[in-house]
Amino acid sequence: MNALRRGVRNAFRNAMRSVGVVVILAVAIALSISMLIARDAVNAKISSVRSSTGNTISVSPAGFFGGQGGGTALTTAQITGLLSIPNVTAVQAQLSERLTSTQTNLTSPTTAGSLGARFGGGFGGGGTPTTSALSIRVIGTNSPGNSLVGGANGGGTEKLTSGVAFSPTSTADVAIVGTTLATKNNLKVGSTFTAWGKTITVVGLYDAGSTFADSDALMPLATVQTLAAATNQVTGATVVVNNLNNVSGAATAITKKLGTAADVTSTQATVESQLAPLNTVKTISTYTLFGAVIGAALILLLSMLMIVRERRREIGVLKALGATNRSVVSQFIAESTTFTVLGAAVGFIGGILVSSPITSALVSAESGSSSSPGGFVRGAGGGFGGGGSGFTPPSGAVTAGRFRFGGLSNTFSQLHTSVSWSTLIFALVAAIVIAALGSSVASATITRIRPAEVLRSE
């Protein structure tokens, strides 16, 4: 029986102590594994968010926003020119127009109310009488696909409930109509209405979850430019950047390119603050991860030290019989490695099992303790312009915060935890580090034990 086999066998010499050491190691290793998995999941989520959320920049003519203010419309050339800016992946151009009662047979589902009277009902809408209907907002867009997942129509999230979207380059006289407007005018897919003297066919219906956003109609950009005699005019654009980290640089480049002709705003800061809880969880999990590994090593170190002190005489006997220091140290390293391997095996399985609830709990706790940024986040096509008699936050102004970032918070609790090869490799490396650190002091103590002590202690 060589030293290694003796070491493995010694690990089971005191069953009670062995179980205790293995259980404590397993708990520490489970904690470190779950923290590693949580960290990986949070990292993946942060990367995903950075590349898909808050990575948009709103561009609108200087002094104009959501049908309010003044200024001069931007041109299609100016907006498409933004595609040449580094890290810009797409530019969604919009032309926001109003159809008065003389330009369409549609009836607005919303009356001006007291707010409409106070603010003039927005671009072309409202008016003096609080009971009069507002004008119909028509948004020309070159990216109906993106419009239907938020952005073009006041920052809301439009979901296509029936029909189809038109193509980005369409010049057809077609529209996708908000459900509130459709209900008011008995519109369905295939129905028609008139606008600027043309017959427009409804190809789809959408629902954005707010009366304001659902009172609009989306049409191809080129069609609206032609029909509204606004050739090459654009009243807003959403610039998509490849990653949240590049938003600031892209916004600066856009400002430089368009000069004073445009107002350029981004939601980067808001998303960064929303990501703060995830970054905190990442930090906590990193510290806990290393803390647990060091803790496990300390537990093993103290256990092995206790075992060496307890077997001091036995070590002396082994040396008196001719065992080399290396042989005795190998025996104890084998013993500590046995503890570590058993603890790692149990801890690895335990860590995988508890990683998901621990990650959720950490994220929930952090999300709950962090204050969400309030206030209005302006979407490209939002702003004041609605009506209503009471005070309801303008939906276009707050949808960005309520839908998009609210949705981001919701996805925090839906983090996907998984075990990767790197987790397995970490478990292996951690076990080696724990075994090495755990047996280091014991090994040093063993080499200092003199065989003569066996006789002296007789």
Place this chain on the structure above:
Amino acid sequence: MLNVEKLSKTFKTEGGEVHAVRDVTFHAADGEVVAIIGASGSGKSTLLSLLGLLDAPDAGSIEMNGTQLANLDSGGRTKYRAREVGFVFQAFNLIPNLSAKENIKLALEFSNWPKNDRDARADAMLAMVGLDANKASRRPNKLSGGEQQRVAIARAFAAQPQLILADEPTGSLDKATGQKIVQLLREAANTQKTTVLVVTHDEKIANQADRRLEIEDGALTEIA
């Protein structure tokens, strides 16, 4: 043949220097059993430590069959202990979680005894000390004191050492068993031509040796 010349060892304590072994000189032939008697604290165990190379002397020489041992380095001392010295302790000092046979094989492993022969050698040693085969697989706590000491003797002689150092080998045993153990040591020494040094304070045990030496305050004298 063991030749010890002017061997000395001094320990520094808070109360000053203690001369545990002073200018000890003696010789012992192969197969000879030598008893070293002395009171507690006389330096018996220190002398045994020096002869077993468990400790290094301050001065003097130890020569075993022509080889100088006192100046060996740590590796050399370990090798010497493994191959040329066998220890028998008062408290047996068997490894508790190994069986009787495994304890014997431990000494064979350290001495690099051929792997394939270790089993047979261990069985032979158990037979030599009069232990039944059914005791071979028992752990020390399942053996009597006398049986444990027999295993310890088997372990000490297993690697065919030139020198056996027995420190109060009968100290933990009753008189009858102690007599048997000493007899066993004598027989093993004769059979294997091994020099046996027995440290004891029991005159009756000492009287069974070929020669008797007395140690007092670290100094050794031969008793006629």
